Amino acid sequence: MATGRTHRPATRSRGIPEATVARLPLYLRALTALSERSVPTVSSEELAAAAGVNSAKLRKDFSYLGSYGTRGVGYDVEYLVYQISRELGLTQDWPVVIVGIGNLGAALANYGGFASRGFRVAALIDADPAMAGKPVAGIPVQHTDDLERIIQDNGVSIGVIATPAGAAQPVCDRLVAAGVTSILNFAPTVLSVPDGVDVRKVDLSIELQILAFHEQRKAGEESGADAAVPAATARKASAEQGPDGDVPAVMPA
Amino acid sequence: MATGRTHRPATRSRGIPEATVARLPLYLRALTALSERSVPTVSSEELAAAAGVNSAKLRKDFSYLGSYGTRGVGYDVEYLVYQISRELGLTQDWPVVIVGIGNLGAALANYGGFASRGFRVAALIDADPAMAGKPVAGIPVQHTDDLERIIQDNGVSIGVIATPAGAAQPVCDRLVAAGVTSILNFAPTVLSVPDGVDVRKVDLSIELQILAFHEQRKAGEESGADAAVPAATARKASAEQGPDGDVPAVMPA
DNA sequence: CCATGTGAACTACTTCACAGCC
DNA sequence: GGCTGTGAAGTAGTTCACATGG
Numbered sequence: 001m002a003t004g005r006t007h008r009p010a011t012r013s014r015g016i017p018e019a020t021v022a023r024l025p026l027y028l029r030a031l032t033a034l035s036e037r038s039v040p041t042v043s044s045e046e047l048a049a050a051a052g053v054n055s056a057k058l059r060k061d062f063s064y065l066g067s068y069g070t071r072g073v074g075y076d077v078e079y080l081v082y083q084i085s086r087e088l089g090l091t092q093d094w095p096v097v098i099v100g101i102g103n104l105g106a107a108l109a110n111y112g113g114f115a116s117r118g119f120r121v122a123a124l125i126d127a128d129p130a131m132a133g134k135p136v137a138g139i140p141v142q143h144t145d146d147l148e149r150i151i152q153d154n155g156v157s158i159g160v161i162a163t164p165a166g167a168a169q170p171v172c173d174r175l176v177a178a179g180v181t182s183i184l185n186f187a188p189t190v191l192s193v194p195d196g197v198d199v200r201k202v203d204l205s206i207e208l209q210i211l212a213f214h215e216q217r218k219a220g221e222e223s224g225a226d227a228a229v230p231a232a233t234a235r236k237a238s239a240e241q242g243p244d245g246d247v248p249a250v251m252p253a
Numbered sequence: 254m255a256t257g258r259t260h261r262p263a264t265r266s267r268g269i270p271e272a273t274v275a276r277l278p279l280y281l282r283a284l285t286a287l288s289e290r291s292v293p294t295v296s297s298e299e300l301a302a303a304a305g306v307n308s309a310k311l312r313k314d315f316s317y318l319g320s321y322g323t324r325g326v327g328y329d330v331e332y333l334v335y336q337i338s339r340e341l342g343l344t345q346d347w348p349v350v351i352v353g354i355g356n357l358g359a360a361l362a363n364y365g366g367f368a369s370r371g372f373r374v375a376a377l378i379d380a381d382p383a384m385a386g387k388p389v390a391g392i393p394v395q396h397t398d399d400l401e402r403i404i405q406d407n408g409v410s411i412g413v414i415a416t417p418a419g420a421a422q423p424v425c426d427r428l429v430a431a432g433v434t435s436i437l438n439f440a441p442t443v444l445s446v447p448d449g450v451d452v453r454k455v456d457l458s459i460e461l462q463i464l465a466f467h468e469q470r471k472a473g474e475e476s477g478a479d480a481a482v483p484a485a486t487a488r489k490a491s492a493e494q495g496p497d498g499d500v501p502a503v504m505p506a
Numbered sequence: 507c508c509a510t511g512t513g514a515a516c517t518a519c520t521t522c523a524c525a526g527c528c
Numbered sequence: 529g530g531c532t533g534t535g536a537a538g539t540a541g542t543t544c545a546c547a548t549g550g
Contacts, residue, residue: 025462052443089469103360190305211435216342
């Protein structure tokens with residue numbers, strides 16, 4: 001097995017901070033839009049505005065990748081697109097399987113943005129025999145029985161779980177046993193996985209609950225309260241949406 | 254005990270850290286499961302394991318809410334469920350509208366976990382006249398023209414945007430103008446909103462890209478990734494899934 | 507005794523502010 | 529002159545470790 005996993009990222013030449021990695025896709029999207037409009041260069045200020053972050057943060061983020069800008073000028077759009085894509089590993093092909101083809105699974109399968117960036121839906125898998133063979137988004141659904149074979153035949157290392165909560169952990173175990181090392185979980189459950197496997201979760205109800213918390217607070221504020229704190233909530237710059245330091249959220253069929 | 258009724262959501266006390274708020278729904282879910290199994294009390298250790306966090310963090314999180322545990326014993330499940338629900342504002346009813354009833358919007362509308370916790374789908378809205386009147390998840394779809402009226406009639410303060418990217422900002426503007434102050438955005442766009450409005454985003458392609466980054470790194474590790482770069486990865490303990498400090502992700506129809 | 511609750515130490519991330527270079 | 533790149537300062541979040549109190 002992977003042995004060298006013990007040492008945490010050294011203090012010095014450490015890799016790219018996780019918070020920065022999480023923003024790279026955001027920058028990439030903004031850059032792609034600029035690229036399509038044939039904009040040759042951008043300043044950190046402009047790009048930051050487009051990505052909804054502040055420019056100091058953006059420059060710091062880019063500084064972890066290297067010095068890809070030109071002082072007094074800005075960043076070359078095409079070059080940055082390439083560098084970020086490479087850093088994110090999007091210059092290679094990532095076959096992905098989606099397990100659980102209910103409402104959500106189907107929605108994911110139909111998502112266009114998938115193919116656009118290195119990701120390819122290699123297979124759709126569902127436990128319902130009635131679904132087998134039925135095409136969703138042009139791809140025939142296969143039965144769970146063949147999960148292991150499908151993973152191996154296609155060299156899949158990223159799996160998306162869109163099953164009901166109860167099925168998620170067993171499916172996860174099988175995916176991992178078959179060789180999947182990255183999982184995107186839409187089921188409202190905490191998955192346990194061995195070391196070396198990454199899990200990210202997307203959970204709608206969690207997101208809504210976080211919003212409700214702030215919403216409630218806004219309501220209470222209007223009444224009494226005042227002085228002390230700037231009543232205007234202003235929890236955060238309008239620009240900086242949700243993505244700072246939280247949990248994601250959605251659910252399965 | 255101690256200071257009598259402490260001031261929790263008081264107007265003064267800086268409030269609960271955002272990172273803690275983001276974990277409360279996780280604790281709540283774990284507690285609800287325990288409650289259903291009629292478990293009377295839990296220790297921080299047990300509950301932390303169920304929620305996928307470490308126990309010190311959980312205790313610290315709870316300490317922001319107040320002293321709801323009993324030393325030497327643990328936490329009363331029912332009492333904690335109530336306290337967290339109240340803190341999150343789930344003891345009240347939150348009417349929600351979903352705008353954009355494509356594949357994803359329909360999936361969201363069908364999500365059961367919605368109703369379970371204070372959230373109620375008050376209306377489904379779509380720009381396609383052909384959709385108008387058609388029931389999705391038992392709720393008739395209404396046309397975008399009536400958006401403002403729907404928001405006001407139902408006293409909606411939370412809106413979910415599941416439209417294509419291009420439609421998201423205009424829809425967002427209308428929602429905000431009509432009185433919505435919290436938005437959950439599934440469209441792959443940065444929304445700009447006035448101060449006082451919260452936006453959270455869920456973006457599938459971003460999540461996949463983050464996974465690809467780590468996946469790529471794992472791959473490089475095995476092969477002869479020479480000394481030069483810190484091959485380490487070891488991004489995080491297996492337990493702590495995705496939720497620490499990142500961006501969420503999904504997409505629209 | 508045992509598990510909570512919490513100061514204190516530590517780590518991660520953000521923001522500032524300005525030197526460096528085009 | 530203008531904008532990048534980055535040390536340094538500031539802030540938020542996590543973990544430790546132990547006093548506290550049922």
